[in-house]
Each structure stands twice: as structure tokens, then as C-alpha cells.
Amino acid sequence: MWIIYLDTSALLKRYAQETGTEQVRQLLEMADEVATGVITRLETASAYDAVHLASALLWQEKLNMPVTLATFDRELWLAGQKSGMEVWPTELVF
Numbered sequence: 001m002w003i004i005y006l007d008t009s010a011l012l013k014r015y016a017q018e019t020g021t022e023q024v025r026q027l028l029e030m031a032d033e034v035a036t037g038v039i040t041r042l043e044t045a046s047a048y049d050a051v052h053l054a055s056a057l058l059w060q061e062k063l064n065m066p067v068t069l070a071t072f073d074r075e076l077w078l079a080g081q082k083s084g085m086e087v088w089p090t091e092l093v094f
Helices: 008-015 019-028 046-063 074-082
Strands: 003-006 033-034 066-068 084-088
Touching: 003 008, 003 019, 003 046, 008 019, 019 084, 046 066, 066 074, 074 084
Parallel strands: 003 033, 003 066, 066 084
Antiparallel strands: none
């Protein structure tokens, strides 16, 4: 089972045509489950990166299975990778 956790930067690409939109569409087609946090509706800046990371890690811990963190936010991508999570895209261009 492949579970994807979308932060705001990835989720917006699902609804707005911009760089990365097609990649997100393909990712969502392959995912078995998709999750996000309640704060996604409220987030306007990267101040919530730590909450997104904690949420994704909590999903992973509670489900006892890998969760892939999908983000186009550089700092969150690096933090997810550093925490040992799978991150998507696998190679984020900075």
C-alpha cells in the first residue's frame, strides 16, 4: 500500500495549473491513499512546515507503514528526508 501525505505546496498543484501539476496528478493516480492535515486549509506560509512533518510522521507511526511526504517546499522536503521519511518528488530541484 502506498500512502501519500500532501502538504499545501503539493495539494495546490492538484487544483492550479503550474509547474509540477502533471507530476502531482500522476502521483495521485498511483497512490492507494492520500492524506493531508487540517492546517492545509489555513496555511499561507511555510510557518507550518514542522506541523506538516509531525503530521506525516504521526500517520506513519500510527499506521505502522511507510508514508511518502509529497512537498514542493524546499525546507520541508529536506526535513522529511532528514527524518528518514520517503519524500516526493524524489529529487527536488532547488
